[in-house]
Amino acid sequence: MAGxxxxxxxxxxxxxxxxxxxLELRPRFGLELVRDLAAADGLxxxxxxxxxxxxxxxxxxxxxxxxxxxxxERARRYYSITEAGRQSLEAFRADWAQFSATVGNVLxxxxxxxxxxxxxxxx
Amino acid sequence: MNGTxxxxxxxxxxxxxxxxxxxxxPPAQVRELKEQIKAHLDEALPADASDEQVAAxxxxxxxxxxxxAEASAIAGVAGPAAPVSGFWGRLARVxxxxxxxxxxxxxxxxxxxxxxxxxxSVGPLQYSNGGDWWYAQxxxxxxxxxxxxxxQNTTRIRSGQRxxxxxxxxxxxxxxxxxxxxxxxxxxxxxxxxxxxxxVAVSRSDTDIANGFTGESAARGIRFTLPxxxxxxxxxxxxxxxTSEGCLTNGESTGINQVFLRVRVGWFTRTQKIPQxxxxxxGPSHGHCA
Numbered sequence: 230m231a232g233x234x235x236x237x238x239x240x241x242x243x244x245x246x247x248x249x250x251x252l253e254l255r256p257r258f259g260l261e262l263v264r265d266l267a268a269a270d271g272l273x274x275x276x277x278x279x280x281x282x283x284x285x286x287x288x289x290x291x292x293x294x295x296x297x298x299x300x301x302e303r304a305r306r307y308y309s310i311t312e313a314g315r316q317s318l319e320a321f322r323a324d325w326a327q328f329s330a331t332v333g334n335v336l337x338x339x340x341x342x343x344x345x346x347x348x349x350x351x352x
Numbered sequence: 353m354n355g356t357x358x359x360x361x362x363x364x365x366x367x368x369x370x371x372x373x374x375x376x377x378p379p380a381q382v383r384e385l386k387e388q389i390k391a392h393l394d395e396a397l398p399a400d401a402s403d404e405q406v407a408a409x410x411x412x413x414x415x416x417x418x419x420x421a422e423a424s425a426i427a428g429v430a431g432p433a434a435p436v437s438g439f440w441g442r443l444a445r446v447x448x449x450x451x452x453x454x455x456x457x458x459x460x461x462x463x464x465x466x467x468x469x470x471x472x473s474v475g476p477l478q479y480s481n482g483g484d485w486w487y488a489q490x491x492x493x494x495x496x497x498x499x500x501x502x503x504q505n506t507t508r509i510r511s512g513q514r515x516x517x518x519x520x521x522x523x524x525x526x527x528x529x530x531x532x533x534x535x536x537x538x539x540x541x542x543x544x545x546x547x548x549x550x551x552v553a554v555s556r557s558d559t560d561i562a563n564g565f566t567g568e569s570a571a572r573g574i575r576f577t578l579p580x581x582x583x584x585x586x587x588x589x590x591x592x593x594x595t596s597e598g599c600l601t602n603g604e605s606t607g608i609n610q611v612f613l614r615v616r617v618g619w620f621t622r623t624q625k626i627p628q629x630x631x632x633x634x635g636p637s638h639g640h641c642a
Binding site: 259260263267274275276277278280281282283284303305306 | 381384385388389391392394395396412413414418419422423
């Protein structure tokens with residue numbers, strides 16, 4: 230088992246792309262993002278971590294934020310994905326597919342690894 | 353209740369704790385994060401939230417130290433490394449190696465400044481109160497007039513011929529000073545009364561002229577050259593020779609009472625103007641001017 234500390238590290242690695250993925254669908258304000266992420270079981274350790282992450286994504290040019298004061302609603306800061314954010318997300322999706330497949334192969338003792346071990350025995 | 357959840361004592365305590373935990377982070381980052389947390393709590397909690405509701409929301413938010421730690425370093429952000437904005441952010445992005453190099457440069461500049469201050473503040477060489485004409489015929493015809501404050505040594509001008517004098521130069525400082533040439537540079541005649549082809553040279557040994565130097569004959573065996581270093585509190589002979597030019601009428605005279613030398617101290621070479629006795633040539637000129 231990875232344990233809580235290991236899971237926290239795993240979450241950190243994927244939280245940024247997950248935020249970008251949610252913002253890809255539509256702009257969201259902070260609490261809305263937190264609730265959507267919290268709905269994905271086990272993805273969010275604590276609600277507060279989303280805000281420093283959003284600030285860093287914005288400083289990196291992957292998201293933008295703007296205050297909106299819609300009638301009948303309170304003023305809220307909405308976060309939107311940028312073009313650079315979309316490109317970064319696409320790159321992560323490709324990397325993730327490859328990475329998760331590789332990890333899955335290793336964790337599940339796939340044929341590729343068995344083959345390598347087999348070759349090692351033959352020597 | 354007219355207030356908001358932000359007025360709740362647990363929220364106020366949490367925000368104060370957050371302030372303390374984020375001490376040391378860039379102020380702009382702290383302000384922004386606090387504004388986001390307040391907006392979050394304001395929206396997540398009703399104005400009349402109970403202690404239990406507030407406590408649950410704060411627990412979900414994470415402890416203040418955890419939040420501060422996240423704010424100071426988050427890993428796994430997609431895309432390029434996320435910079436912190438503003439002056440502190442730019443400062444934080446400066447590499448350690450850059451700091452080390454900048455530090456070394458500052459130390460070098462400070463060291464060079466101190467070095468320059470030290471050597472540029474060193475006092476000049478001094479005339480050591482003694483001298484003589486270099487050639488015997490000039491010694492033979494010299495006329496020395498001394499007052500309480502100055503000495504003037506006059507001899508006949510020999511227009512078109514080499515003439516010159518030799519004086520003692522003393523180093524009164526704690527630093528070795530090296531005479532590298534005439535302070536007049538490529539233009540001859542600066543140290544020579546009405547002369548050209550000036551030549552300055554210095555004795556290599558610690559020699560004082562004060563006690564009855566008799567010019568060229570007495571200086572045999574003394575080697576004059578350049579450059580010559582004068583260690584602290586030592587004396588050298590400085591010889592200035594030139595070819596006298598111009599023609600003086602009977603009783604007309606010309607002369608100098610200071611010598612200009614190029615002197616190197618440490619890495620710095622500068623011209624020193626050294627006051628000395630007066631060396632005068634008097635007419636009438638013969639031969640060359642006839």
